Amino acid sequence: MPGFALATVLAVQPSSAADLKDLYFGEALYHAYQGQYFEALERLDAELAQHRRLDEPQLDSLQYHVGQAEFSVGDFELSYRMHHRAGRAIRAVLEGNVDELVRNEAAFRLARIHFQKGQMESALEALDRIDGKVPEAIRDEIEFLRANVYLAVGRPADAADVLKGLQGAKGLSGFAAYNLGIAELQAGRSKEALQQLDKAGQSKGADRATAAIADKSNMVLGRLMLESANFERAQKSFDHVHLEGPYSNQALLSAGWAYASAENYERALVPWNLLIQRDATDSAVQEAKLALPYAYAKLNAYGRAALLYDQALGSFGEEITKVDASIKSIREGRFLEALVREEIRQDKEWVVRLRALPAAPETYYLTTLMASHDFQTALQNYLDMEDLRKKLVAWQTNFDAFDDIIGLRRANYEPLLPAVDAQFRELDSQIRLRMEQRDNLEKRLQAILTAPRPDLLATADERIDLERLRKIQVALKATNDPQTAALQKRVQYLQGALSWGLRTEYHERLTQAHKHLRALNEDVAVLKARYEAFVRTRQAAVHSYVGYDLPINRLRTRVRESLQQVNTLMARQGQLIETVAINELKTRGERLERYQTQARYAVADSYDRATRLQMGGGGGR
């Protein structure tokens, strides 16, 4: 039974970055938009972890995008094929205190992960959690997924009911129609199934996916008709298949058989003649190489049939040689070498391009196998492991560079720091002294605001003069000189003059003193800033080479262990890929050998018949 189709709308796309408010979230999106999911996850994980550690996350710029970021982590993990973590991330959103729309979208995403992993019961459980309002953009996708899950668990009638409501849904055209046909078929409603497949086969769309699904519908319908001996309708269905699509070779082969089954061998020649001109590695082309002479034989053209069987024999022989060479090449490890080549990985259609590489003949027969989901997963895992291996190897080199940097810094700073520290200690004590002096000045100025002390605002000269007058006064008291009284008067006069100045200029001097203190404060602020800058620089000097040994050694060990794991996994994954590829090639080789055997008998038989006809004077061509 042909499988149902998955619409491409299920492909995960990162969220939009309109009105971006968080730089690091924007940076994660930059990588994600380019398919660099490892880098995107690395940044977003770090940003989310930091956001969660904050005491006041509402002040963080990520708060504007936190819901989107939580979803994006899940999306990126899914795109990086980390389904377990993606499931956990989305489950966390689902179980958080979130809006109904967000919760329903999370449930849908979770269901999609389970579906992709083949866990259908869990997918249904997740879908059952969707309740209430759902985002308009995914409304149809939810129902399409539900229908696909029903089909996968053997509930085709339920699937058909859901799919009926999706006919005409934007973005699902063709897919919903085809799947409804398959659901009806599985539900045993053949008449409805045929009608629906016919309808799906007429789906029109500009994109390749819609054209391919229409072709697929026509192929299924045609083969059902062929099985039920309705050759005319079968042939019409095959004729509707595009001549250049992925089903074109099979359609040409089948169309020929539809004519041949109706015993219209002349018409069968048309598609088969067209088909044998195509890629000789394609199984339909190979079959046509036997079918075409068969039709000629049926038309009594035994000579032509013998010639074509002979050509087929040669062609099968060449193909068997290619298959053998491919198997040998894979055993020599060239398949895996080709897979990891950079130029191949730059292209979305690398599987196709791989075939064109001269150094990779082994992929001739692997296109179908390589397009299968399991093989793709295995291949992608192998490529992801190769990427991780390269990263880990580069990091190992980085550690050596880090050691060098740290060594150079230590060698530079360690001899300098003792002298710098000694000088700093000296400056530090001077600074402390000056700061104490400044504090005293401020205290005194504050004190005289409430208890005025003009003497405290005397200039240095005035203080010296006052002191000298005081000493003279003391000396005059100790003498009996008749001039003493006159001298004392002069001293008092001078003291009075000085005191007059101090008292009359008191307010002006006080204002000046405060101005000077403010000016001093500015200088002190500059000094403090330079002091702190020095302390930071001094700390930075030490932090530039101290404290790294432990984390570097720990990381070095982790990287070494991970590299070992990656190498082991790559070897096992690679071996598995090679084995599966070789098995596929062997199967194709065995089929070619069977074709060869058939052709060998047929060529002899055709020559005999041609000879007999000639001898009997018949009309053989």
Add this chain to the structure above:
Amino acid sequence: MSQAIRSFLLSTLLCICVAPASAQDAYREQMKGLDEQVQEVKSDVLSIAAELTQLEEKLLYPSNTHVAVFVTLAQGETFRLDAVQVHIDGQLATHYIYSFKELEALQKGSVQRIYTGNVATGSHEIEVSLSGKLPSGKDYSHTQRFPFSKDVGPKLLNVTLAGPDSGKPAIDVGDWH
């Protein structure tokens, strides 16, 4: 003989699609097992990468000298950005040439970290030059200088680029807090 060929070929045809090799089924379980292990290794390596990034930042770009320059395109910009050149204090910091994928990512509104380096605290100057092509096919280039000051914390500068018809400055540099 003809009938033998017919039944041989038709039996193959009616298998409908070329079935993946049965060997694939046999190996499916092994592949699944390996897939689980691959996911675990990815998780481990991501955690190593996070720790390594922190270590690198601390070792190579300590916060007192850390300066990072980010590039965004103004919303709705359609001009083709070919290259951006950044000078800091007259020294070339980076000259970046854009691939189609990178440009597409920027046009979707994401942010590119174009440069990470170190500068001393104090006043500095950043010069940004852009070159590209307008939708009309005309060459488009612009250069502008901006002063900035670096204090003790990391300095994150956001360069926003716009086309000549957007009504916005061709190059705008702002702080990102």
